[in-house]
Amino acid sequence: MTFNVENIRKDFPILERKINGKSLIYFDNAATSQTPISVIESISDYYKKYNANIHRGVHSVSEEATEAYESSRKKIQKHFNANFSEEIIFTSGTTHSINIIANGYTDLLTSDDEIIVSGMEHHSNIVPWQMMVEKNHAKLSVIPLKENGELDIDHFKSIISEKTKIVFLNHVSNALGIINPIEEIIEISHRNGAVVLIDGAQSSAHFTIDLQKLDVDYFTASAHKLCGPTGIGFLYGKKNLLEKLPPLMGGGEMISDVTFEKTTYAELPHKFEAGTPNISGAIAFGYALDYINKIGLDNIYNYENELLNYATQSLKKIEGLKIYGDTNNKTSVISFNIENLHPYDIGSILDKFGIAVRTGQHCAQPIMDHFLISGTVRVSLSFINTKKEIDKLIEAINIAKTMLS
Numbered sequence: 001m002t003f004n005v006e007n008i009r010k011d012f013p014i015l016e017r018k019i020n021g022k023s024l025i026y027f028d029n030a031a032t033s034q035t036p037i038s039v040i041e042s043i044s045d046y047y048k049k050y051n052a053n054i055h056r057g058v059h060s061v062s063e064e065a066t067e068a069y070e071s072s073r074k075k076i077q078k079h080f081n082a083n084f085s086e087e088i089i090f091t092s093g094t095t096h097s098i099n100i101i102a103n104g105y106t107d108l109l110t111s112d113d114e115i116i117v118s119g120m121e122h123h124s125n126i127v128p129w130q131m132m133v134e135k136n137h138a139k140l141s142v143i144p145l146k147e148n149g150e151l152d153i154d155h156f157k158s159i160i161s162e163k164t165k166i167v168f169l170n171h172v173s174n175a176l177g178i179i180n181p182i183e184e185i186i187e188i189s190h191r192n193g194a195v196v197l198i199d200g201a202q203s204s205a206h207f208t209i210d211l212q213k214l215d216v217d218y219f220t221a222s223a224h225k226l227c228g229p230t231g232i233g234f235l236y237g238k239k240n241l242l243e244k245l246p247p248l249m250g251g252g253e254m255i256s257d258v259t260f261e262k263t264t265y266a267e268l269p270h271k272f273e274a275g276t277p278n279i280s281g282a283i284a285f286g287y288a289l290d291y292i293n294k295i296g297l298d299n300i301y302n303y304e305n306e307l308l309n310y311a312t313q314s315l316k317k318i319e320g321l322k323i324y325g326d327t328n329n330k331t332s333v334i335s336f337n338i339e340n341l342h343p344y345d346i347g348s349i350l351d352k353f354g355i356a357v358r359t360g361q362h363c364a365q366p367i368m369d370h371f372l373i374s375g376t377v378r379v380s381l382s383f384i385n386t387k388k389e390i391d392k393l394i395e396a397i398n399i400a401k402t403m404l405s
Helices: 005-009 037-049 060-080 094-104 127-136 153-159 182-191 279-295 297-316 343-352 365-371 387-404
Strands: 088-091 114-118 139-143 164-170 195-199 218-222 233-237 255-258 263-265 321-324 333-338 358-360 376-380
Touching: 037 060, 037 279, 060 088, 060 279, 088 094, 094 127, 094 195, 094 218, 094 233, 114 127, 127 139, 139 153, 153 182, 164 182, 182 195, 279 297, 297 321, 297 333, 297 387, 343 358, 343 376, 343 387
Parallel strands: 114 139, 114 164, 164 195, 195 218
Antiparallel strands: 088 233, 218 233, 255 263, 321 333, 333 376, 358 376
């Protein structure tokens, strides 16, 4: 379809809202993207027409719900080009997915093994692994950041070895927007016999992800970053690897046979989907991908890159403003501070103008420590935003600067 941002904006009811008497300008897309009406209606339709528990039901409503749920799994498989639909595990989101893998390797690693994390991670891709190494005493090493915020790949090459079992990092930094060279990292890791987990929460909404081409071992993303609802995401894993991992949770659906002597687990993907899942959320996830594919990820990437360049150049004209992670290879996220002004104060004043930004550490304290700062103002752009909105942001920042100086 032809990309027309004004027509696209009509699909998002929340953009009709007024905040403090001003039209909402939503620049917090890296935290949660907004939801088009087609996705909202898919949730309503589920509860109106075929609300029932899935699998095992022989009645029509259950079968309809099951078909819709499994159809979404196949949409995710196709969208991300996984080899098998059973390699797609529904989870509550990226955090849940990472915990499944970290828990799964707890008993598979020993104190002789090493794992590597990047210094650019969201806390959800740090804490679960710290919890794991407290139990199995594997060694955790970190890929440091260079001065500009990019990963130091030469240092990574110097610390990986045949002892390294897992390398885990994000595809795109949620705090900086920097795109990491995961193709190179995956190739180096595999050469050394390590598996790789990629946190794709911040990349999936911006450009095409081809799992088979990447040859990545594990990959995860959340629907609410992709125009979908909160509380639903997916974990991808190569089939042979997932089959070796124990489930994180036990209960209904994930079992094959249960006796008081022994329980056997179900086949993939159900082994990792204990209990009643977020059925409406999974279905809506599929509708969200339908919507994104209708617009086209190439169109989204090109338009967002145009917005990023425009916003970056506009912000750089403000005296005393510093952008962190100002590199050439990034998505539409800009983190900045203004000299002698607190990010929270700037964000609070922007809200008076109806402008939603994120302030703080963005669940990425190690990045803030790297730059010796307590936090930033983060502007995260999406294909629903416009250059006119960026102009209003610049105007509001200048007013905030005057008020706070």
